[in-house]
Amino acid sequence: MSSHKIDIHSHYLTPAYVEALKKSGHVPGPDGLPFTPDWTPEDHLAFMKKNNVSKSILSCTGPGTHLIPGDDAFARQVTREVNEFAADLKRRFPTKFGFFASLPLPDIDGALLEIDYALDQLDADGFVLMSNFHGMYLGDARLAPVYAKLQARKATVFVHPTTPCNAQACTHSDLTPQRKRDNIPLSDTYFIGIMEYFFDSTRTFVDLLLSGTAAAHPDITFIVPHCGNSLPSVLDRALLITSPEKRNFQIQSGAMHTLTAPVVKEMFAKQFYFDLAGSPMPNLIHHMLRWIKSDRLLYGSDVPFNSWTAAETQAQIMESELPKLFGEQEIQNIYHGNAERLFASRET
Template sequence: MRVITVEEHFHHPEVGPRVMDLSGPPPIDLDADFSTFWRNFTPDRELAEQLAGGRLEHMDAAGINIQVLSHGAMTPGSLDHPDATGLCRQVNDWLAEQISQYPTRFRGFATVPLYDPKAAADEMRRCIDELGFVGTLTQGTFAGLFLDDPRFEPVLAAAEELNSPLYVHPGIPPASVLRAYYSGNWPASVEFLLSSPAFGWHAEAGIHILRLILSGALDRHPGLKLLSGHWGEMVAGWLDRLDEAIGWGHYLDRPVSDYYRTQVWITPSGMYSHNQLKFFLAEVGADRIIHSEDFPYVVRTNVADFLLNADIADHEREAIAHRNAEALLRISPL
């Protein structure tokens, strides 16, 4: 069985530290133990910064044929600084050169500077048309704004024009949200985790998709295709409630679930629960699920086996493993 995974990350060895320098102080008040926690939380540098070596060995062992790569933590795409445009270009050129060394094993998602939406749209076109990338990934909000804000209209229009999906990935919530919702009588490490991979940034990423639906962005761009990780960032399991509640206001031309089931694809992001797989198969269908691991933040030995051992039909297994990714991302089938 061919396996393509689509939420797989890398770190640019120079750009990440530069983004950290330009981003200013962290939004969390760090305590004495946070540096020890952060060292343990950070992924192995070799796995994050190199495509050869340990990453390829892991792919072979876990049964992954192709990873679709995107910049992970400290991405210049979310940097609120004029240097973001050049840093994104540097990331994309580096990734394209790395992929050229292993063209049968990797594809790329563009990193685009939301600081300058026109430049972001231009960089998206360059990455798709010239570098051969298969989509674009954005992380979280930008300066507290979601992609439904009118300033980002060039980004949405370019993605639709290129017939190239946007992966709406989580990001660290703004400091004001972090303080109001996730700070409390617990260590800084717990505050960080609660606000991000444990819960917070998943809720925000789900809200991000909902805002694109409620703002009319998917009506203005009916060809826009969105990817949402972690089993749809809570929204994919809430569609009936959204249809009922939003429907009370007679606000949209169609139910929320209709937009979702026609323009959004979800991925597991390494959350390999057979209960969740069966549930979301029933909610959105096999043609709207694409496999992912979330490497190197999540490292699973059972990437292929999770699907091989699932109690699902063979056509569903093949669709999730590779056929949906091939169709959506225009990756040539074998």
Template sequence: MDWAEREGLVRREELLWWARWDLDSTLALMDRVGIATAVLNPTMQDRYRSAAQAREGLTVVFEAMSGLMAAHPGRFAVLAPAVLDHPEVTTWALRRAYDDLGAVGVSVKANYNGVYLGDPAYDRFLAELDDRAAVLFTHPLDLPGGPPGVPTVPGIPNFMCDFLLDTTRAAVNLIRTGTLDRHPHLSVVLPHAGGFLPQIATRMAAFGDFCTPPLDAARVRDHLHRFFYDTAGPLAPRALWWPPPVPTGSSSAPTGRPPRPTSSPATRCRPSRPTPPSPTTNAAASTATTHSVSCPR
């Protein structure tokens, strides 16, 4: 934080409450609710002004994470921050995070300068992660085209609506481009219960022919079950289920309204990986499984 303030990247007093991290409070919360290990995502990807500044900032981050993990063995793990608008910095950061800190996954934004995950420009990066069988944790920020931090709609903070669209666009683009087919060992975690991807599943299946290339309904259904969904903060009691795709051959136009569930979300949804991780399971996989759900096929 001190480095970021000196660089003019943040002003401590303007940070929102959830951006104010405190070690003692974090450990107390973890102990109170039974969290053995917390996975940290230390990044300011939307604030670095140059590749040199990004590398300097990440060096500060890695040194801080190394000290924290050494002081509290087993209590913290880390995601490797990838700054895809600076490919050389990303390559360096991945190796530093994995080799020196034992990173359990990689953190990326949904888009960089309007280029969304799934774009072929990121294939080399994703191929490296696929070789590592990595967990890729995505996170939204401002939509492309506007000044950073300025509300798209005056009076409505971007994190209320736009962030969910940012996540959904990235997920749809990953499906459209067949990225998960090209990188089958990659596990992609969508935040906030997948944005509103689950709610537009029927719409995607019905109107996929209008995409380029066309989206097959079967691919939509398959890929919905290949993502992991962060369930820590969807903030909606009905966010853990989605309507089934339009039946093949159906002539009914979608109404935009999901059908009434026949059971509660808790009974309709199950962990994406039904077998609980063993003590030797990779920590990243354990994290993704713990915070992910998918609905029955």
């Protein structure tokens, strides 16, 4: 193997979180998945040793920690439990584990409290946001107080996909089966991870860009999962349609932040990173490299939702494909150097 790795995209499940998922209807697995993976710190450390991963930055995956619409108290309880668990792992294995703290969004007040607690008391490395919170996407104006605090704290924000949702369909109590039928065509036919995670991540990042949210908070660093998802293709279309000088019709959705390809590329170069979890090679990475350089790429495994063996196979694919695109120093940076600089910059 070429280098040790810092795994920016890996997950954990606490026993209490698994029980909370069951209580809220996420069975047989979270977020409409057909399974709940087994996870222990020991299994994770074994995977790291076998695959030359020097450090894993853990995060809670979809559906996040606000599991029952309207039940903010339960969300705050679940959020604090998973954050305390991860913080304890970091204290016990400081060279092996870091973590992105969860927030109980769309509970704004609860999120504001948790941001300070996670950074000041738990030594979190940043925060994980879902692509939407019960239909609240990340460019939503109601999130302004949260972004103001994240901006003030110069926070790193890792975004993870979750089930697509609109606000009307996300208020009922029959969470998983009914929500899928209400929101996702073909959800009864295909596993939502095949298409919908990519689509929802793309949707929320386009929202962040077109709403002006990302540009208005330049000290927040965003990590985009799965090598940009469908973002490269959608950006081409979004820039064309929203460009005032190129369109010949009135867009009715209201004012949008003015974007051009050079502006987006500059923003990506300063404020965004893109992880290589999932299946970015041999194809997707080429599209993303139209927008970024290798210094914005980070290694990710997505274990244990990507099985230990599948993650190992994908790491082997990466080993063979990266030298076709990059020199040795660039590869070293993708595996660990870029992440080291990212976290060093957050400490200054």
